Amino acid sequence: MIVHEIISEGIKVDEQMQVAAIINKLSNSWKEFQKGLRHKQSELSIVNLMARLQIEEEARKQDKKNEALANNTHANDANSHQGNRNANGNGAKVNFLTSNDSAPKG
Template identity: 90%
Template sequence: MSENVSVVAQTHDLQMIVHEIISEGIKVDEQMQVAAIIDKLPNSWKEFQKGLRHKQSELSIVNLMARLQIEEEARKQDKKNESLTNTHANYSNSHQGNGNASGNGVKVNFLTSSDSALKGQHTFSKTK
């Protein structure tokens, strides 16, 4: 499986291939399908993969798909939160000490409007 493509989407693709094989009259054991999907997970999923291997005997394809979807959503959320945290940290670090926004002597003041129609909106003014 590729790191750059949704694991759930790739698993659906594998399931489509399995259904084609089954439609040709070849039996494919469900536990074999589960094991194959677990073994093909990307390297970044190693810890999750280890946990699934211990529960393999009790996993159906449906349960595996549900777990993969939950994990993938959690990873997306973690990545989003990490990105927001890094952006905030980068902004804070770049504005410490000298009080100017771009290092060129321009100071940016953030003013929050108290007007109820504009509540939550910010206006920006430059001072030199």
């Protein structure tokens, strides 16, 4: 918004300065991404920067979805294993006699 105000006053602002300002305003959670952008050899246009930011944001969303899915699957696996344990918690099979079964001999 500040750049638009400056431009509306007739002052020219270099595009690379705008790109650098946007990169510097990224939050701390984007620190590694910031470093990568700052060390690029070629100059970035604002359009290219916006495209890279959108791609990174989508990748982070997908990573969060995958992480949540993995955590949910892991929790479900732990619950299913826990449900297979007997009262002693050792996981040994417990056989219960039904009215149709005969008691073991001997």
